Amino acid sequence: MVVWERPEPQERPTPAPLSRDRIVRAAMGLADADGLEAVSLRKVAAALGVGPMRLYGYIDTKDELLDLMVDAVYAEIRPEGDDWRAALRSVAETTRAAAHRHEWFADLLGGRAQLGPNSLAAGEAVAxxxxxxxxxxxxxAIxxxxxxxxxxxxxxxxERRTERATGVDQKQYQAAFGPYLRRVFATGRFPAVARFVHDGPHLDADQTFRAxxxxxLDGIAARLSD
Structure with missing residues (x-):
């Protein structure tokens, strides 16, 4: 029986009551602060003030915990709109926003299909x-x-992680490599790339994503009109 269908243990009157939701929220707090490497059953139990063995019954494995964490983030992804374009745009933008709030979420996207209730609800809205x-x-199209x-x-x-690790942001990186690129472009070997750099639009991350x-979406619309 998958974790979403498995009933939780009967709650016990203890100084540190547990639930699957409390466990998931504690794990997400650790991941938000220090990445997925900070998430283990032992560390989650410590954050909740209980022994690791108390987590079993609520979850069986770390993989189950990660599945629950991902599905909890999908509760923040809300496709909206009455037409396909609005729905696809909103799911794209809210997924991106969720990944910015929970960077570890990006590490778990694109693997096996997510089949938790919140993920299925988002898929249902788009479909x-x-x-x-x-x-x-x-x-x-989806x-x-x-x-x-x-x-x-x-x-x-x-890019965000690299900037934090190096202390060098995108503008500083570009400035550092500016003299090198000017020398290379002066050789005339890369005229198309030079034109892109000199004359192309310099979009920020939001503009790049939306463009x-x-x-x-325009390509999908063109296919639908055929």
Missing amino acids: SAMGGVELDTVVP SAVNAYVIGAVRREVT GLDFL
């Missing part, structure tokens, strides 16, 4: 908004948006 579209289009979001948020989270999402 319902696309109810008038043929499944041959719906399935790859998969394409998911792939775009996963790639984008992982890149953004990686890429617009391109993708």
Whole structure:
């Protein structure tokens, strides 16, 4: 029986009452502060002020705990809108926002299918908004948006982690490599790249994400109009 269907143990009157939700929230707090490497059953139990053995019955393995953590984040992802474009845009933007609040979430996206109740509710909302579209289009369209979001948020989270680790932000990095690029471009070997750097739009992370999402949604709309 999967964890979402398995009943919780009967609550015992102790100084530190437990529930599956309390365990998940404690694990998320550890992960939010120090990443997934900070999450173990022993550390979660310590954060709750109980012995590790008390967690069993609520969860059997760390993998179950991670599944529950991911599904808890999906409760923050709320597809909205009466049409497919609004639904896909909102699920993309709220997924990105959730990954910014919980960076570890980006590390767990894109693996096995998420089948918890909150994940299924988000999927239901998107699928319902696309109810008038043929499944041959719906399935790859949703998969394409998911792939775009996963790639984008992982890149953004990686950049944020790199900046924290090095103390060098994007502008400082570009300034440090500016003289090198000017020398390389002066050789004339990379005219197309030089044009991109000199004349292309310099978008911030929000603008980059939304522009890429617009391109993708426009492509879906074009397919639907065929």
